[in-house]
Amino acid sequence: xxxxxxxxxxxxxxxxxxxxxxxxxxxxxxxxxxxxxxxxxxxxxxxxxxxxxxxxxxxxxxxxxxxxxxxxxxxxxxxxxxxxxxxxxxxxxxxxxxxxxxxxxxxxxxxxxxxxxxxxxxxxxxxxxxxxxxxxxxxxxxxxxxxxxxxxxxxxxx
Numbered sequence: 001x002x003x004x005x006x007x008x009x010x011x012x013x014x015x016x017x018x019x020x021x022x023x024x025x026x027x028x029x030x031x032x033x034x035x036x037x038x039x040x041x042x043x044x045x046x047x048x049x050x051x052x053x054x055x056x057x058x059x060x061x062x063x064x065x066x067x068x069x070x071x072x073x074x075x076x077x078x079x080x081x082x083x084x085x086x087x088x089x090x091x092x093x094x095x096x097x098x099x100x101x102x103x104x105x106x107x108x109x110x111x112x113x114x115x116x117x118x119x120x121x122x123x124x125x126x127x128x129x130x131x132x133x134x135x136x137x138x139x140x141x142x143x144x145x146x147x148x149x150x151x152x153x154x155x156x157x158x
Contacts, residue, residue, distance in 0.1 A: 001069075001073060001082075003032070003034075003069070006032060006069045006072075006073075007032050009082070009083065009086055010030060010032055010067050010086060010090070012083075013083060013086045013087045013090050014030075014090060016087040016088075016090055016091050017090065017091065017094050021094065021098070024050070024098075025094070025097070027060065027062045027063060028047070028062055028063045028064075028065065028097060029062045029063070029064055029065070030064075030065050030066075030067065030090075031064055031065070031066045031067070032066070032067050032068075032069060033066055033067075033068055033069070034068070034069050034070050035068060035070050035071070036066075036068045036071060040071075041068055041071065042067070042068055042071050042072055042075070042085070042089045043065060043066060043067050043068065043089040043090070043092060043093045044065070044066045044068075044093070045063070045064075045065050045093045045094075045096035045097055046063065046064045046065075046066070047062075047063025047064060047097065048060070048063065049096065049097060049098065049099035050097060050098050050099055051098065051099030052099065063097060065090075065093040065094065065097065067086065067089055067090065067093075072085050072086055072089070088109070091109075091112075092105055092109065095108060
């Protein structure tokens with residue numbers, strides 16, 4: 001999958017975050033990179049969880065959720081499985097943004113899976129692609145490290 005296609009997939013998969021929570025995703029950027037700094041990572045949240053912030057604090061650099069493309073592609077056996085894996089990773093990392101620790105996130109993921117397996121529940125629904133003009137998080141693909149040292153960078157806005 002090309003980088004642009006994966007960026008678009010990440011943007012589309014943002015719909016996994018319920019609308020009431022998407023509205024609270026402020027001062028947060030989603031970054032797509034090819035490989036993680038350590039094996040086994042699909043995504044990484046870096047920042048100060050929302051529950052530990054105060055309105056009295058000065059403005060800070062945005063928190064960052066990084067989604068790693070190649071581990072997702074290696075772990076998925078089909079396009080639909082890749083989409084599901086990206087959705088799960090986004091949901092997992094956004095849960096950290098809202099202050100859940102790893103244990104709480106894993107418990108919540110188990111509950112989500114159980115709810116989805118209940119008979120009589122439809123798995124359908126419309127997909128909402130976040131719109132940058134309404135303040136949704138950006139999907140960013142950084143340039144190689146040499147560009148960061150010089151202070152230049154690129155933001156791809158879908």
